Amino acid sequence: MTSHTAPLSTRTARTSVQLVSGIFGAVFLLVGILGFVPGITQDLDTIMFAGQHSEAVLLGIFQVSVLHNIVHLLFGIVGLLGLRSRGLARAFLIVGGIVYAVLWIYGLVVPMESMGNFVPLNTADNWLHFVLAVAMVTTGIVFGRKSHAAAKR
Structure with a gap:
């Protein structure tokens, strides 16, 4: 009896989007x-x-x-879960990026000394959120898209 299963290396191969999700996840977790x-x-000692x-x-920034x-820990966990599925990885990056875009706008609109600044956010956070939104x-x-096109071949 012969087995027609794919070699282990092809069964565990991850797409680029999964690897990027994993990298973002690891950084967020860290x-x-x-x-x-x-x-x-x-x-x-002053953390609230x-x-x-x-x-x-x-x-210091x-x-x-x-x-x-x-929130960073949770984003990290979800990003690492993206290693398991191309769809989850893509959703994490796009939806997570949209969340960071909303946080960026929120940080620009809500005064830093306001009670509405509950996360808290400062100017450095705001611009990092912008960069994360665009990158993610x-x-x-x-x-x-590239992973999807490659999967169709």
Whole structure:
């Protein structure tokens, strides 16, 4: 009796969009963890669950809170789950990018000292969110499309 199964290497091959999702996921997970590490996050003793009063600053640049770090951890987990499926990877990148675009606009509209700044966000966060939005949506579309075209062949 012979088996007609594909070699292990072809069964576990990941598409480009899955790899990009995994990279974003790993970085988000790392950032979420580092947001709780003294020294890497300055003034960690002032961290709040949420709100603009948290004075904890990741890498001395990005204002963070417990909520902000948890969001990064969750984004990291979902990004890593994208390694399992091309569709999930593409959705993570595009939808996640849209979420970051909304956060960017939110950060521009809501005054930093306002109670509405619950994440909290500072100027560096706002512009990083813009870059993430563009990078995630673009890679989700470009690599998702290439993977889709390759799968049709």
